[in-house]
Amino acid sequence: MENPINQKRGSGLSAIALVLLIVAFVAAWFYVKPQWEEVSGMSKGRDELLTERQNASDKLVELQKLQQELSSSSEVSQETTLAAIPEKLExxxxxxxxxxxxxxxxxxxxxxxxxxxxxxxxxxxxxxxxxxxxxxxxxxxxxxxxxxxxxxxxxxxxxxxxxxxxxxxxxxxxxxxxxxxxxxxxx
Known part of the structure; x- marks a missing residue:
């Protein structure tokens, strides 16, 4: 049979280990939770920035197409305008x-x-x-x-x-x- 002192000591050590485990878990929770919230916020911010970037890229492509259309038509427009402006006052x-x-x-x-x-x-x-x-x-x-x-x-x-x-x-x-x-x- 085991010694009652050893039995008390084992259960006391188990209780201390359990308390230390709970304290470690609570300490880790208070340390990790703000970091976790910060990472979540950064992730949301990153997603918003990626969406803005995609919208800006789409707008840029649209504007480049428009610029290309305008530049091709503006040469004709410039020639027409120059034809409407005589060389002298007359x-x-x-x-x-x-x-x-x-x-x-x-x-x-x-x-x-x-x-x-x-x-x-x-x-x-x-x-x-x-x-x-x-x-x-x-x-x-x-x-x-x-x-x-x-x-x-x-x-x-x-x-x-x-x-x-x-x-x-x-x-x-x-x-x-x-x-x-x-x-x-x-x-």
Whole structure:
């Protein structure tokens, strides 16, 4: 038979071992749990970053396709734009063109004023300010502006001022139209 002291000692050692095991488990739990939460948070953050990266990659591919489409069409657009910009100012031809556009759209062209030309050093394209005084109805003005847009020469309308006309003219109104005409001054 075993000695009762040895038996008490064995059960005491077992109890101490069990308490030490529980203390070690609790200590490990308090040490590992924050680390585990940090790793879980980092894993979620990594997943979110991977999703953002994939979305950005998809957007980049889409933008590259769009850029490729635009670059192929922009060469044609550039040639068309350059064809709409004469090499010289050609004021006489510009006056005739503006007069024809006004007549075709039932507008009475009162006066044309030219400003001082401005040079764009980057592109070599020069522009001159053109102020037109035209008389007509609102619908005629809209047609006139569409005629300017459809002109064979590059014209950009910058400003329109409206002035009520005389009663003798009926529903006609005076319009002051400021536009820019472009030409290839240094090319």
């Amino acid at each position: 004021q006489e031809k510009l006056i005739r063109d503006l007069s024809d556009i006004a007549q075709k759209n039932n507008m009475l062209l009162g006066s044309i004023n030219f400003g001082i030309g401005q040079t764009s050093t980057d592109s070599g394209i020069d522009k001159v300010q053109v102020n037109l005084n035209v008389t007509g109805s609102q619908s005629d003005l809209i047609s006139f502006l569409r005629g300017l847009e459809g002109s064979s020469r590059k014209l950009v309308v910058k400003n329109i001022a409206v002035q009520l006309g005389e009663a003798a003219l009926g529903s006609r109104v005076n319009f002051n139209v400021s536009a820019e005409a472009y030409y290839q001054g240094s090319i």
